[in-house]
Amino acid sequence: MPQHPQILEPDDLNPNQREAVMHGEGPLLIIAGAGSGKTKTLVHRVARLVAEGVPPDQILLLTFTRKSSQEMLRRATLLLDSRCQNVSGGTFHAFASAVLRRFAGRLGYTEQFSILDRSDAEDVVQLVKQDPKFADVGKRFPKKNTLADIFSKVRNTQSRIPEVVGKSYPHFFECADRIAEMFEAYQHFKRHMQAMDYDDLLLELLNLLSTAPDIAKALQNQYRHVMVDEYQDTNGIQAEIMRFLVNSKRNICVVGDDAQSIYSFRGANFKNIMEFPTLFPGTRIVTLDQNYRSTQPILDLTNAVIARAKERYAKDLFTEKQDGQRPIYVETDSEGSQSKFIVQKILEYHEQGIALNQMAVLMRSGWHSNDLEVTLQAQGIPFVKMGGFKFIELAHVKDVIAFLRVIQNPRDRVSWQRILLLVEGVGPKTAEAIWLKIQSAFQSGLVPDASFFAGKSYSTSLEKLLSCIFNRQGGITPVAQLERIMETYKPIFKQRYEDFHKRQADLNSILTIAERYTSLDDFLTEMSLEPPDGSQVDVEAKDRDEPPLILSTIHSAKGLEWKVVFVISAIDGYLPSMQALDDIGQIEEERRLMYVALTRAKDYLFVIKPHIDWNSAQAYRNPGVRFSKLSRFLVESHIAEQWMDKWVIAERRQPRGRFGLESLPDTLDSGYSPDEDTRKYVL
């Protein structure tokens, strides 16, 4: 089959990449440094397998986000042909849900089980917490999102409540018993409503594979080659799942970089990657350490940062791009000048012909860009914020989805609750009563009878609502259902949200997205797992004549690269001390996070000592580690002196409004001139 010489004899790969691509059967571990052509290598490997006659649906490619899997298949298609589009793939969670939908019965679930996203899971926790049984827990008890964190961590790290609470939430240690009871109740509640949260998806898949050898066997036969991207971010459960998927030929290929492991809060452990050869004896290990992304001055800095990591697997990145500007460490005197400095630089690079979407501002957590966003708006610079608020999390979108969810799975208590509370005059108690009626009606196979609520003030609207859900005529495609639901929902929607005009567009987007699906299951699964393209909340979607600037959390920036990168290197300060951070290994993770951020830059890199105005951002008074600690890795460790230039930005005048708003310039010229006011130091 030599009809694809460029694939079978790739000449634009370096020797290590080629080794990885051409590796035959048996386990393969690729340690791929940042920017080392990891994706290219995987793409070539997929294309080679397909070119050599492996049927695409016998290749399973598990990735971290759906975007990256689509990107890989797209590139493989360009390289070879459209057969590559049929490679099975997606995220672990998407894969898990697909398998579970098929075999849910084996675990005692219906195939229409609901998938709970994070906020649904928190709603369940809230319902559990409000059970009279737990009425006695006082205020000094974790809130729903903390509880959800604990529950998630317990399962992801396969430990017990007291351990997790003691380690991560010591201030709640004395209520560990109640938390444990609540955890049990949470598990039951989900089971009863036929729902799985994100963690259940993985755990139930593992459960299925380990208790149903026939299914495991079938999957092993189905997938002759299994590949996993971003392996450093998998947790123990995912590793175990891998073990069940791999057949006797052990064709498993995993790619990762221990230096970029930044998901320990999700139970990920970069040791997974190093234990891989033990798990699969005879593993071939290939290291990719030539960097094709950044200039040497940037790599010198990133190498120096990661060199301080306590545990790592040595691989210094090198590049042929020797020239370039040294990274710049920027100190500003206020959050306002920080924003103005960034905007100024962005405009300068834009003048030089660099497109906005070739530039990115990366930060530790979403709200760190609040001030910057206001400044960008004022300047009319279009931007999108990645990893920010998701479309699916908008209240009105959740409302509509809730209708579909109860149609799909009538036992979905959380969605029922949401819908019933839409009715004027119905509160939590009435909702519960109605829900019980509906359940018992369902058990006897009847439509809930109206006599129960006849004569109540809310009876008319409730009846409309129920008939919308139960009297389903017309098409059964997601779009057809949605159109019917909209008729009932629209009036409620207009009454409920004052700004319904703005929100209207989102409802239309739901319809547009739904058009791509023929089955309700698929549509809902995708919406809860990873909202498809075009469903991200787009800050400045309209009037865009050019691709927007990117704002992103460091976590969401993984795997991406830009010509110009600004890093706002904050760390949130809610832990008592550096020592405490160190004790739980957090410092190491923060270092890797910094490493991920820095290695996104191709040509120009600015590390900004954060000047985030906590008083304007949020009232926070915990005298713990403050936000500038992360940048101190660079400064105090004498790395900055050696590998960076330092700029100190001072504004001529400092008009400081209460929320910083009045200090915004009308144009960049007003009161701020970097040439005059920027004092440049080289340490």
Next chain:
DNA sequence: CTTCTTCCCATTTTT
């Protein structure tokens, strides 16, 4: 019981 009001508290990252 629901809805409105007031007070108090906590604040990362994401599938």
Next chain:
DNA sequence: TGGGAAGAAG
């Protein structure tokens, strides 16, 4: 800032 808990009013 925002959410939740608790109290007050309808």
